[in-house]
Amino acid sequence: xxxxxxxxxxxxxxxxxxxxxxxxxxxxxxxxxxxxxxxxxxxxxxxxxxxxxxxxxxxxxxxxxxxxxxxxxxxxxxxxxxxxxxxxxxxxxxxxxxxxxxxxxxxxxxxxxxxxxxxxxxxxxxxxxxxxxxxxxxxxxxxxxxxxxxxxxxxxxxxxxxxxxxxxxxxxxxxxxxxxxxxxxxxxxxxxxxxxxxxxxxxxxxxxxxxxxxxxxxxxxxxxx
Amino acid sequence: xxxxxxxxxxxxxxxxxxxxxxxxxxxxxxxxxxxxxxxxxxxxxxxxxxxxxxxxxxxxxxxxxxxxxxxxxxx
Numbered sequence: 025x026x027x028x029x030x031x032x033x034x035x036x037x038x039x040x041x042x043x044x045x046x047x048x049x050x051x052x053x054x055x056x057x058x059x060x061x062x063x064x065x066x067x068x069x070x071x072x073x074x075x076x077x078x079x080x081x082x083x084x085x086x087x088x089x090x091x092x093x094x095x096x097x098x099x100x101x102x103x104x105x106x107x108x109x110x111x112x113x114x115x116x117x118x119x120x121x122x123x124x125x126x127x128x129x130x131x132x133x134x135x136x137x138x139x140x141x142x143x144x145x146x147x148x149x150x151x152x153x154x155x156x157x158x159x160x161x162x163x164x165x166x167x168x169x170x171x172x173x174x175x176x177x178x179x180x181x182x183x184x185x186x187x188x189x190x191x192x193x194x195x196x197x198x199x200x201x202x203x204x205x206x207x208x209x210x211x212x213x214x215x216x217x218x219x220x221x222x223x224x225x226x227x228x229x230x231x232x233x234x235x236x237x238x239x240x241x242x243x244x245x246x247x248x249x
Numbered sequence: 250x251x252x253x254x255x256x257x258x259x260x261x262x263x264x265x266x267x268x269x270x271x272x273x274x275x276x277x278x279x280x281x282x283x284x285x286x287x288x289x290x291x292x293x294x295x296x297x298x299x300x301x302x303x304x305x306x307x308x309x310x311x312x313x314x315x316x317x318x319x320x321x322x323x324x
Contacts, residue, residue, distance in 0.1 A: 187296070190299060212307070213306065213307075215277075215302070215306040216277075216281075216299060216302030216303050216305075216306055219277050219278065219280065219281035219302055219306075220281050220284050220285070220299070220302070222278075222281060223278070223281035223282050223284060223285040224281075224284070224285045224288060
């Protein structure tokens, strides 16, 4: 068995709660201080947030690996972590709870219960989580599934039954940030969708044909506002 | 059949006939407006006009697309 070591470097200047520090890790220098809610300067990150970040990153990586292992489709995972400090201020102040809430894009909606089970399994497998679970309640919130997102840049609706396509497209393009776009791939000219977009969403979206049949249509839909 | 469903069917038929009469672009816009009016309150009725739009646009796709042009004007 090998023994691994990890090192980070911190610097700290000032005194008491007014002090600020820096953390060198992964080639980055990250400023930190005590959080303002705990009487500190609130500059940069904080030890409390770094603990949350350690758990959240470990959990996210673990979840991705388990989703792949369980053959649950995904193309992006976003995890929010809420950390609770109880009995503050005072000598008994402590981190009492960590709640991770995963959002999985590109999942299969009819398999939500499986995604939830895997999300809870990821909590149990999370390496960093192992070290804190005896002292802190570590919980998993409800998994939120989203349609395949613009991060991939392409939404291919051809495998879907026609009745499901428009709703998926609408929900996906609503997730687009202003200035971004996706390419819609379809097996017929999606003109009906364009009429519906114009009628329901005005001119918030641009529409440009990239390919026009005869078997495949590709349209770049961009969010303008 | 409810009165609303009957009216939706009637409007669907009228729009298809408008398209058959050569006013395809106008029929498409009206069908989309009907869809928008029903989308939130009666999505199952709204879907009827998704079918209308597919019927209208699949007949002569190239000519409609040319008619739609860069961006439809407000109607």
